[in-house]
Amino acid sequence: MATNPERILLAHGGGGRLTNQLIRERIVPKFKNEALSELADSAHLTLASSDICFTTDSYVVKPLFFRGGDIGKLSVCGTVNDLAVAGSRPVALSLSLIIEEGFEFDLLERILQSISDTAQRNHVDIVTGDTKTVEHGSADGIFINTAGIGIRLPNVHPGLDTVEVGDKIILSGTIGDHGMTIISQREGIGFESPLESDCAGLAELTCSLFESVPGIRFMRDPTRGGLAATLNEIVEGSSRSVQIDERAIPIRPAVQAAADMLGFDVLNAANEGKFVAVVSSGAAQECVRVCREHPLGRDATVIGEIVTTRDVPLVELRTKIGGRRVVQMPYGRELPRIC
Amino acid sequence: MLDRIANAQHAIDEACRAIGRQITIMEVCGTHTVSIFRSGIRSVLPDTLKLLSGPGCPVCVTDQGYIDTVMGLADRDDCVIATYGDMIRVPGSDGSLESRASKGNVRVVLSSEDALQLARESPDKTVVFVAVGFETTTPATAVVVRETAAEGIGNFCILSGHKLVIPAMRALLGGMNDRIDGFLCPGHVSVIIGSGAFAEIVRDFRRPCVVAGFEPLQIIEGLAEICQQLAAGKAELKSVYKAVVTEKGNTAAQQIIAECFDPADGYWRGLGKIAKSTLVLKERYARFDAFRRFGLEDKPGKENRGCRCGEVLCGLIDPIQCPLFGTRCTTDRPVGPCMVSSEGTCAAWFKYGRRG
Amino acid sequence: MCLAIPARIVELQADRAIVDAMGNRWRARTTLLPDAKLGDVVLVHAGFAISLVDEEEARKTWELFAEIDNFEKTSNKVSG
Numbered sequence: 001m002a003t004n005p006e007r008i009l010l011a012h013g014g015g016g017r018l019t020n021q022l023i024r025e026r027i028v029p030k031f032k033n034e035a036l037s038e039l040a041d042s043a044h045l046t047l048a049s050s051d052i053c054f055t056t057d058s059y060v061v062k063p064l065f066f067r068g069g070d071i072g073k074l075s076v077c078g079t080v081n082d083l084a085v086a087g088s089r090p091v092a093l094s095l096s097l098i099i100e101e102g103f104e105f106d107l108l109e110r111i112l113q114s115i116s117d118t119a120q121r122n123h124v125d126i127v128t129g130d131t132k133t134v135e136h137g138s139a140d141g142i143f144i145n146t147a148g149i150g151i152r153l154p155n156v157h158p159g160l161d162t163v164e165v166g167d168k169i170i171l172s173g174t175i176g177d178h179g180m181t182i183i184s185q186r187e188g189i190g191f192e193s194p195l196e197s198d199c200a201g202l203a204e205l206t207c208s209l210f211e212s213v214p215g216i217r218f219m220r221d222p223t224r225g226g227l228a229a230t231l232n233e234i235v236e237g238s239s240r241s242v243q244i245d246e247r248a249i250p251i252r253p254a255v256q257a258a259a260d261m262l263g264f265d266v267l268n269a270a271n272e273g274k275f276v277a278v279v280s281s282g283a284a285q286e287c288v289r290v291c292r293e294h295p296l297g298r299d300a301t302v303i304g305e306i307v308t309t310r311d312v313p314l315v316e317l318r319t320k321i322g323g324r325r326v327v328q329m330p331y332g333r334e335l336p337r338i339c
Numbered sequence: 340m341l342d343r344i345a346n347a348q349h350a351i352d353e354a355c356r357a358i359g360r361q362i363t364i365m366e367v368c369g370t371h372t373v374s375i376f377r378s379g380i381r382s383v384l385p386d387t388l389k390l391l392s393g394p395g396c397p398v399c400v401t402d403q404g405y406i407d408t409v410m411g412l413a414d415r416d417d418c419v420i421a422t423y424g425d426m427i428r429v430p431g432s433d434g435s436l437e438s439r440a441s442k443g444n445v446r447v448v449l450s451s452e453d454a455l456q457l458a459r460e461s462p463d464k465t466v467v468f469v470a471v472g473f474e475t476t477t478p479a480t481a482v483v484v485r486e487t488a489a490e491g492i493g494n495f496c497i498l499s500g501h502k503l504v505i506p507a508m509r510a511l512l513g514g515m516n517d518r519i520d521g522f523l524c525p526g527h528v529s530v531i532i533g534s535g536a537f538a539e540i541v542r543d544f545r546r547p548c549v550v551a552g553f554e555p556l557q558i559i560e561g562l563a564e565i566c567q568q569l570a571a572g573k574a575e576l577k578s579v580y581k582a583v584v585t586e587k588g589n590t591a592a593q594q595i596i597a598e599c600f601d602p603a604d605g606y607w608r609g610l611g612k613i614a615k616s617t618l619v620l621k622e623r624y625a626r627f628d629a630f631r632r633f634g635l636e637d638k639p640g641k642e643n644r645g646c647r648c649g650e651v652l653c654g655l656i657d658p659i660q661c662p663l664f665g666t667r668c669t670t671d672r673p674v675g676p677c678m679v680s681s682e683g684t685c686a687a688w689f690k691y692g693r694r695g
Numbered sequence: 696m697c698l699a700i701p702a703r704i705v706e707l708q709a710d711r712a713i714v715d716a717m718g719n720r721w722r723a724r725t726t727l728l729p730d731a732k733l734g735d736v737v738l739v740h741a742g743f744a745i746s747l748v749d750e751e752e753a754r755k756t757w758e759l760f761a762e763i764d765n766f767e768k769t770s771n772k773v774s775g
Contacts, residue, residue: 192713193719194718256717257700260716262449321383325379325691325692326690451742580756583738583747584746
């Protein structure tokens with residue numbers, strides 16, 4: 001009988017007995033589905049349509065566990081959300097783990113359970129995966145990659161090329177929760193806080209929107225770089241200008257206070273359970289209404305619109321006092337390793 | 340509050356109309372520069388009112404020589420550099436602290452206390468705290484120096500880059516840029532030194548000085564007060580930040596600064612050598628002075644080529660007048676500290692202004 | 696660099712305090728404010744309380760303070 005260590009050994013990634021043991025005993029049992037149980041080199045899937053969306057994301061968040069979630073939950077929600085905002089219904093995920101030698105099994109267990117729970121809650125199957133181990137010091141505990149497949153919703157083709165002047169910009173809820181929560185729990189900065197990550201899978205809500213509200217031009221989830229990055233991406237991709245109203249942006253007071261204390265801009269803070277949608281002006285009200293009926297969209301609101309470009313396409317903020325200023329794409333380092 | 344903002348805006352418009360000519364108000368403090376931009380105040384002021392940013396960004400006015408000295412210490416194997424985040428990306432003659440991150444001996448701290456704690460945790464290294472900041476921040480350094488001495492900790496020292504605001508204002512008005520009509524005075528520096536400290540600027544140079552906080556209402560009411568004074572031909576000292584600023588300031592903080600530091604002549608980027616404008620640790624704390632400990636000289640360095648941060652800091656040019664602005668010098672690839680610092684004038688213009 | 700926000704002292708032992716701003720709790724030293732007491736609102740900068748906040752004046756002129764005040768009187772709600 002092979003040894004049963006409490007920590008990951010390099011051998012667990014070696015492809016031999018320990019690897020098999022790890023997969024069969026610890027990983028597969030968490031994800032009950034036909035494709036995975038076969039444990040073939042590739043999962044065999046029969047999909048309802050050949051019009052699919054495919055995405056991948058890697059997760060390197062630090063700390064691994066935070067209020068409102070953990071790296072496991074994040075790795076499912078993040079990829080689910082990328083599929084969701086692209087106008088598809090997520091169905092299957094791959095799960096790749098890169099684990100540092102010495103990582104505690106207990107923690108791995110918690111993360112795997114979290115992945116399992118989150119996948120179930122979001123109606124996706126983990127159908128294939130991979131596990132590698134690396135020397136101590138090479139991976140900060142654990143790195144995760146998930147790739148995902150979603151079935152395109154019929155007649156749904158979101159794209160920035162369809163964006164027009166007059167379209168409204170809708171935000172599904174409060175911003176900055178995830179980013180500021182991570183910061184509040186990072187070593188060296190840590191402070192006690194009621195903040196919680198907003199990490200959540202949005203597919204149920206987005207599918208409902210795409211299916212019931214015509215006129216949704218484009219959607220994106222404002223993760224790294226926050227709302228500021230997403231709005232700038234919209235400008236870049238559509239060559240249109242965006243104007244948003246500072247007073248309309250929902251922010252929890254505790255998030256704002258934490259950001260003020262540290263000098264961070266909430267517009268640049270990551271969000272893991274929110275989306276930004278560009279919708280035709282006629283559809284805006286209905287869109288907000290549908291969102292607000294869903295627990296993940298209760299604070300949904302119109303925050304701005306697409307406007308005529310004056311000189312160069314850019315994002316302009318109408319401030320609380322009625323002034324104006326530009327919102328730039330944030331420099332990459334504002335909040336290190338938050339997703 | 341929006342009503343009060345509207346009233347103050349109205350007062351500014353009226354006063355500027357009465358004055359007739361272009362007026363220039365300098366906001367001394369970098370935090371004011373950023374607040375003004377972020378709240379969009381610039382876009383609601385009349386065209387005849389020009390707002391100038393001043394030398395109130397402690398990172399920006401830190402001379403190149405000091406930056407290079409920090410780099411030199413970072414390159415040593417026996418040192419750990421503890422610094423506020425603002426300094427990490429400032430380019431010296433040969434890279435920045437950020438580019439030395441892989442060496443692992445540069446740590447960002449949120450307080451001087453955290454820096455001292457690093458020293459307790461790394462007894463085999465000397466922790467050098469990059470002590471930059473104006474009077475708002477100096478007391479925090481002083482408290483920690485005093486505690487280091489009391490505890491007998493041997494592996495902690497500070498590289499003092501602390502500066503004083505009033506001498507810089509005097510240097511500006513005394514010659515570098517006397518085309519400033521009034522000053523919006525730094526709210527949090529005033530918390531420490533007292534609003535009364537600016538009385539000498541009013542008395543000796545006859546310029547209105549108004550102490551203000553950092554919210555739009557504060558800033559606009561402060562600007563309104565200055566404009567109204569100018570329209571009436573007055574030059575007075577006022578404060579609109581009475582919630583935290585008193586005339587005398589924080590005497591306990593002033594005392595502890597005086598206990599640990601002596602004013603000395605020092606080099607400011609852009610303003611050159613200003614008498615009694617920087618702080619040096621007193622003889623009794625000499626062993627915690629990194630300059631003395633490592634035998635380093637505080638001498639001015641050479642600016643990076645083409646960098647016109649100096650003129651920006653004196654309010655002599657706007658960032659867009661620097662040929663490097665937005666082209667060779669951006670927030671991603673800064674050439675000078677005014678673009679790097681979170682409170683730098685160039686960074687503020689770049690991040691929040693239209694560049695089309 | 697002059698970032699400082701108002702926060703209420705919720706714990707105090709000698710010159711070491713815990714201050715609260717909208718539920719976020721930070722450590723802060725009150726070394727520079729020997730007269731600070733439990734319950735006072737102070738201005739915190741770089742880990743040190745540098746001034747007492749005159750609450751009445753602050754309520755009139757400081758939006759962030761008014762929001763904190765409001766927040767303390769109601770439960771956690773969304774602004775904007």
